[in-house]
Amino acid sequence: MLRCDTWTGTLVPKAGMGFPRKKFAAAAVAGKILVAGGCTRSSVVEEYDPDENVWRVASDAPRRRYGCIGASADGVFYVIGGLKIGPSGNDGSVSASRASGAEAAHVYASSMDLYDVAARVWLRSRAVPGGGCVVAACGANGNVYILSSHAVELSFWKFNASRKSASFGEWSRIKSPPLPAQVRLDSTVRFSCVGVGDKVVLVQVVGCIDDLLRRSGRTERGLKEGLVLVYDCAGGEWTRGADMPEVIRRAACVCVEC
Template sequence: MSSERERCNSRHFTWIMKTCFPNPHQTTTICPQPYHPTTTLPITTTTITSLPDDVVLECLCRVPPSSLPSLSLVCRRWARLLHSSHFSDLRRRRSLLHHSVFAVVATDSGFCAASLTDGAWKIALFHPCYDAVALDDFHFLLAHARLASIGPRIFVIGRNAMVRYDTWTSTLSPRSAMNFPRKKFASAVVSGKIYVAGGGSRSTAVEEYDPDSDTWSVVSYAQRRRYGCIGVSVDGLFFIIGGLRIGAAGEGNEFSRATGGADAHAAYASSMDLFDVEARTWLRSRTVPGGGCVVAACAAAGNVYVLTSHAVELSFWKFDARRKSSNHGGGGGFGDWCRIKSPPFPVQVRVDTRMRFSCIGLGDKVVLIQVNGWCVDEMMRSGRSVREGMVLIYDCGSGEWRRGADLPDLFRRAAYVGVEC
């Protein structure tokens, strides 16, 4: 985009702000030609504030992305429209959305965020957390938090609390906590609302968060209890993938410790449950091929991408999650699973409790972040863990991987999310 299109100076904003409010001193009348004393017609000045929302949205969606943060400060109505799902949907249809990966971490000094932009990690915010949330509380909040983004806003969802980070205004604000405490749960955004499931032993409730009213509500109950599951969304569906299936025979020590010993029986779940958000119905579950442990998942370009592990072997799978038009809203007609090119790690990676991956969908790209873990070659030499901080990017169109900018040391224990605005 040219620099001229990106330019938006204070004079332009002064005019924009004036047009938001009618002029109380406007008394102009116009006399059409030919003039006749009985045909003088008063003219009411038309301002932006008198236009309907859909017309204003059409105007705002054409503004250069660099000017959107400033426009959100013009008035409350514009802020509401710019943060609405309608604005994001409109820009998405016009291919105007910009995608970034954000990393969020709690340091000894405060809250810190970085974004992967133009091939490099850049510090986006440092906040001492004095007014939004205490630093010790924020460390606890991020320990097992899930991140969800709606437009330019990132919601950090913890076990007993939630914080909203606005990437446009660089501000933090506390939000309402979930009704049921959860740990290592699934979360995803569908049609501008956040959905969570799993991660608890007391209830199978699926909760919905409305950012406009800052409220959580139970919308359904899951078919099975899961712990350590992953959530993604495609085509109006909330996918709950992998984790430990609670209640089956097997090892459940981690879940037992997390829940105080309740329901220790568990087994790895190589499946995904599908919840239709609009219809409030559950579709037939799908089995993840290969029978391995799901270690990461995301959605991109209408597909669900899943990374599975078999000890030292990683496999990468794609599921066509776009529903067929004849079955839309019904039992669900989908494409097939397809094994695709595995991520090109330079050495074999042993997946265990010290290993963690994050998988983020960004438009037609998948960003895979290896946070830490065991490299088999190094382990055989020294027995020590190696933190890679590696970032790999998969192009959904070409089917090829490429190396991205490695994580800075500070963000190797962060939480990650994709942001589009």
């Protein structure tokens, strides 16, 4: 692992995780970094203490996921979406051993597991309404925001993550991100999002098909990449930001207060 000093741009090597992972969920919660998923041989969740430069085993996840997304809100680590890998663990209300492969994949792609970091317990798992495949998620303004793909359209959801609220755990479908008219989705589209204050910044990190190029008969596969959209959590509206000057494919986004 590397620590980047955002003031100087320097990189400092830090202790590595105890378990090899690929396409895993990660989030900062209460001054620690938690990771889960992406490990074929274990469902272990690890926690990094930046003050001690030490990784510790925090828990075992109820589902073993690959390609999942991490988010945090109100002291809870959210492990969202992805694919099922390896034998099933403690899957809560869903028994992967009784489900078909397709059903199990659907459950993983549109669900999230909640880990209370302070209490060291897993809360009840939640399903994202409407199914689909979760392609981006982040915590912002006391909520978890989730973008789901339904092959030809996107849906955008808000999960009330404030545990002291009477409406904790409630879902709301909110305005979907407005893609340019000439762009259509396909199975390769990828987004990354991050909460910045009371905003959600959505960055397109793998291209959509440019339908105008496709219909013009040009042989190359036209792609639109680097699109940046900003959602105002208070106002409920999207605005378009400046496109990224350089696309870093499949990048993850983080917010650092300076």
